[in-house]
Amino acid sequence: MPPKSKKDLQPVQQEDYSQDVVLLTTVSEARLRLGLLATAEALAPEPLSDAAAAPPLYIELLHDSQAPAVSAPATLATDFTLPVSLEYNFRHKKGPDIVDRLINASLEVRLCDSQTRVVLATAAVDLLPFGLGCNEISDNAWPLNPSATEEPVKVLPGSTIALSIRLMHQPGPSPPQSAASRVSTANTSSSGSKADAKAAADAAAVPASPVLEPFIAVHPDEAAGCNVLEFAPQLARPLPPQMMAAHVANGALTCTMALHLPDGRHGQQHVVCIGGSIKDEQLMWTKGCRTYLSPAAVQALKALLEVDQPLLVEVARTVSHSASAADNTLSDPAFSAYHALLQLDSAAEQLQEPGAVACAGLALPVGCMSWAVQQGKVSAAGLRPPTPATG
Helix, strand or coil: CCCCCHHHHCECCCCCCCCEEEEEEEEEEEECCEEECCCCCCCCCEECCCHHHCCCEEEEEEECCCCCEECCCECCCCCCEECCCEEEEEEEECCCCHHHHHHCCEEEEEEEECCCCCEEEEEEEECHHHHCCCCEEEEEEEECEECCCCCCEEECCCCEEEEEEEEEECCCCCCCCEHHHHHHHHHHCCCCCHHHHHHHHHHHCCCCCCCCEECCCCCHHHHCCCEEEEECCCCECCCCHHHHHHHHHHCCEEEEEEEEEECCCCCEEEEEEEEEEEECCEEECCCCEEEEECHHHHHHHHHHHHCCCCEEEEEEEEEECCCCHHHCCEECCCCHHHCEEEEECCHHHHHCCCCCCCCCCCCEEEEEHHHHHHCCCCCCCCCCCCCCCCC
């Protein structure tokens, strides 16, 4: 049967994941223990015995500042099982730093009241295994942590959720197939009835889903010898008077640190921690940062520590010269004066202790960064001056 219009000849569009690594995240059900505060004066919730007394609930997935995924509201079964069904693809662009981006991100699961939108419980999923050779994180009973809310219905400890996160990708873009060709194929393989032709045309109007295959983030040959290093700057106080004066004058001083490590190829790699901010006259960091170490980098770091070489830490500051969040331009005319190199002398001794997996200590100043590069202390700086926005 010939197509009735040019619209039937348009290629069927499908979502293209060929440039992405996909976190295929699936939540299938939650097994809940709920309690009820009978009165506002009650000190602890009483276990809820009737599932019908609970409000409809839904699941929300959050990952790496991407748009959240939300399930349809569902009511509890009599055995307090929440029959949710949610599958979502979170995307990361492919690139040489994909492992670092994955292990520095996390995925949060939220259980919410559909009537009030209040978050009743959460679960944080650490994606560290993706940097150690795993390609799937799954658990049929991932613990849910109850939230402190004023809602009468409470989630109690022992509640769990079934979830899986798989690394997937689309090996290559699939050529689009026209609706006319799909209809023609259907007609040649069927009796040619009008009903069959219409069914084939309706199917052709639906975009085809891309074929996703498992993505190998860390090659199996590397998995046994690789590692992940986490760098976490600690609280710093007291602060130099000049730093406090700059913070008070501008109101938006931030600090950045970079740990210098051998990359195993006669070069350097840098573990960069951003977001150091001043609060209550002390420098605080919201979180640490991680980097993937290839087997060659692991051996190079071991060799460095075995000859008692210190670990080098680079520090710099940036200042926002605008009080407006919409025009938060980072720059610092005095960047070079506050761009310095420090060394952590105690790392080699601590990490060479049998069974040691962590070290901590004070980083002592070596000198300003420009001098350190000139003197060959480091081959190059890992932190660059901020580039003012143009236009």
